[in-house]
Amino acid sequence: MVRVGLTTERLVRAGAELADEVGFDEVTVSALARRFDVKVASLYSHVRNSQDLRTRIALLALEELADRASEALAGRAGKDALTALANVYRDYAHEHPGRYAAAQLRLDPETAAASAGVRHARMTRAILRGYDLAEPDRTHAVRLLGSVFHGYVSLELGGGFSHSAPDTDETWTRVLDALDALLRTWPAV
Amino acid sequence: MVRVGLTTERLVRAGAELADEVGFDEVTVSALARRFDVKVASLYSHVRNSQDLRTRIALLALEELADRASEALAGRAGKDALTALANVYRDYAHEHPGRYAAAQLRLDPETAAASAGVRHARMTRAILRGYDLAEPDRTHAVRLLGSVFHGYVSLELGGGFSHSAPDTDETWTRVLDALDALLRTWPAV
DNA sequence: TAATTTGCCTAAATCTTTTAGGCAAATGCA
DNA sequence: TGCATTTGCCTAAAAGATTTAGGCAAATTA
Numbered sequence: 343m344v345r346v347g348l349t350t351e352r353l354v355r356a357g358a359e360l361a362d363e364v365g366f367d368e369v370t371v372s373a374l375a376r377r378f379d380v381k382v383a384s385l386y387s388h389v390r391n392s393q394d395l396r397t398r399i400a401l402l403a404l405e406e407l408a409d410r411a412s413e414a415l416a417g418r419a420g421k422d423a424l425t426a427l428a429n430v431y432r433d434y435a436h437e438h439p440g441r442y443a444a445a446q447l448r449l450d451p452e453t454a455a456a457s458a459g460v461r462h463a464r465m466t467r468a469i470l471r472g473y474d475l476a477e478p479d480r481t482h483a484v485r486l487l488g489s490v491f492h493g494y495v496s497l498e499l500g501g502g503f504s505h506s507a508p509d510t511d512e513t514w515t516r517v518l519d520a521l522d523a524l525l526r527t528w529p530a531v
Numbered sequence: 532m533v534r535v536g537l538t539t540e541r542l543v544r545a546g547a548e549l550a551d552e553v554g555f556d557e558v559t560v561s562a563l564a565r566r567f568d569v570k571v572a573s574l575y576s577h578v579r580n581s582q583d584l585r586t587r588i589a590l591l592a593l594e595e596l597a598d599r600a601s602e603a604l605a606g607r608a609g610k611d612a613l614t615a616l617a618n619v620y621r622d623y624a625h626e627h628p629g630r631y632a633a634a635q636l637r638l639d640p641e642t643a644a645a646s647a648g649v650r651h652a653r654m655t656r657a658i659l660r661g662y663d664l665a666e667p668d669r670t671h672a673v674r675l676l677g678s679v680f681h682g683y684v685s686l687e688l689g690g691g692f693s694h695s696a697p698d699t700d701e702t703w704t705r706v707l708d709a710l711d712a713l714l715r716t717w718p719a720v
Numbered sequence: 721t722a723a724t725t726t727g728c729c730t731a732a733a734t735c736t737t738t739t740a741g742g743c744a745a746a747t748g749c750a
Numbered sequence: 751t752g753c754a755t756t757t758g759c760c761t762a763a764a765a766g767a768t769t770t771a772g773g774c775a776a777a778t779t780a
Binding site: 344345346347348380381383384387388 | 757758759760761762
């Protein structure tokens with residue numbers, strides 16, 4: 343009996359790759375077992391169940407995204423920082439569509455609170471230090487940025503913008519210009 | 532043998548209700564059969580397979596959304612129209628989370644082209660007639676609006692904005708204010 | 721009323737998820 | 751080095767989901 347060397351870590355990593363290849367919805371315990379050429383039941387020593395596997399992939403994606411983001415933000419401020427963060431999300435989604443979909447998985451509150459999700463929130467807030475916004479407008483702006491980043495990327499990935507000129511890169515640039523302008527002149531109540 | 536009176540129409544409608552109750556991901560041919568107290572195989576006369584069922588639910592949701600939107604837009608222009616359309620999406624998502632999730636299903640190009648999705652695109656474009664935007668900025672703006680609407684609603688629904696003041700209704704209002712201001716003063720290249 | 725169509729059935733194959741229990745390889749300790 | 755323990759992967763098996771094939775009875779039409 344040859345041991346393949348399964349660990350939770352390796353399974354989750356392979357699951358993330360599988361997600362990028364065939365889509366997050368197609369990530370199943372069986373498919374993962376096939377990939378390791380191992381019986382399905384063997385995975386259940388490392389992963390509680392199917393849902394657990396998916397959650398772990400989501401957490402991995404959130405970590406990776408947060409790592410990229412914090413690196414991209416180092417030394418940048420203002421529009422420079424805004425663009426950098428936005429591109430981290432978009433690039434990651436293009437490179438790793440399955441992982442990106444995983445990152446959207448609804449987590450239960452405790453799990454979410456312990457996840458890298460909180461780092462994301464902090465980083466978006468940090469960007470706004472370059473603009474002159476007091477609470478509660480700062481929070482409104484955080485939510486707007488999150489919505490645009492997530493919304494744009496997921497529509498683009500879902501093909502919502504396809505089959506029409508101008509190309510999406512150009513729109514993306516102009517959208518970031520517009521957001522920057524908006525944040526600089528945020529309308530008073 | 533008592534006939535329940537299954538039709539594709541009824542199945543899809545019931546599937547949509549099921550989605551709202553238990554989530555779109557949990558919509559399965561088996562669950563639907565249980566709901567009609569009928570054997571699973573009986574559904575396969577009306578629906579090609581599981582994927583077909585899900586696609587049909589998505590198309591239904593897109594139709595319903597487009598109908599609501601076109602009704603809401605009648606007689607409105609400018610910010611009034613912007614707010615009305617935005618609220619149609621948000622309200623629908625809150626009332627019918629499962630259907631809304633279904634509307635996000637990735638459709639193959641031909642299906643998408645034949646769906647109510649094109650009405651949505653037209654309506655968003657129509658709103659921008661109230662603002663002074665020439666192409667390609669109008670397209671950029673259409674995409675921005677789509678991103679914000681979809682992004683905001685899906686983050687809100689996914690709990691991304693929970694556990695923090697100010698409440699999401701207030702943010703929503705302010706985000707729409709901000710978008711209106713942005714469209715009125717869209718930055719030149 | 722007879723012929724046809726339609727609606728739901730049983731049966732059966734295949735696949736996924738999950739639990740329980742077991743043997744052998746790797747590891748820790750004397 | 752030898753033995754005990756832990757760990758990794760196994761077989762077996764149950765339960766649910768998906769899908770196809772073929773059949774009978776009810777509803778519809780002629």
